[in-house]
Amino acid sequence: MPTARRAAYASEREARLTYEDRQRHAALAKADLADPRRWRYTGQRDAVRASLWLLARVEYLPGPCRPIDEQQAKRIGIVAAGAAERVERALDIAAQTRTLAQRCPCGGEIDMHGGEGRTPVAHCAGCGRIWTEAGVIAA
Structure with missing residues (x-):
């Protein structure tokens, strides 16, 4: 005023x-x-409003605040990508692939595939052996 x-x-x-x-x-x-x-901190964290406010800043929509610079936009993108990855992992909606430390009896690396609500499957890159929760299904 x-x-x-x-x-x-x-x-x-x-x-x-x-x-x-x-x-x-x-x-x-x-x-x-x-x-x-306008962003207001009311003492309670509200993720929905915060994310919508940040989205408007990244899309450079007009508002009662100053525009963000490229470095700030990049930082917001990095944090948002990390948060999305954690949410997808927690809800088991993301496809995931990991190489296990344990090796196959043939000496090959074992790649584990899972996520997206599917049953995890392990695959040997050396001999082609495939494992599921039920045991070996192909050798």
Whole structure:
């Protein structure tokens, strides 16, 4: 909100223009505070609002805040990708592949495939042997 000031005016017109300008500034400040795009920390973390606010910043949508620079956008993207990966892993909706430390009897590396709600399968890169939870299914 604009601060109150006392001043000596040279004319009635100047006083009226100053008053109207202050009223306009006050109305703009009030509208800015009521804008739902403005970020407010209310003491509670709300991931939905935070992510929508960050999305608007990354998409450079107009709002009552200054635009972010390229470095900030890159950092937001890195954090968002990491969060998405953790959520997918927790919900078992992402395909995952890992190479196990244990080796096949033939000496080949064992690759484990799973995720997306499917039963995990292990595959030897050397001999082609395949394992599931039920045991060896192909040798």
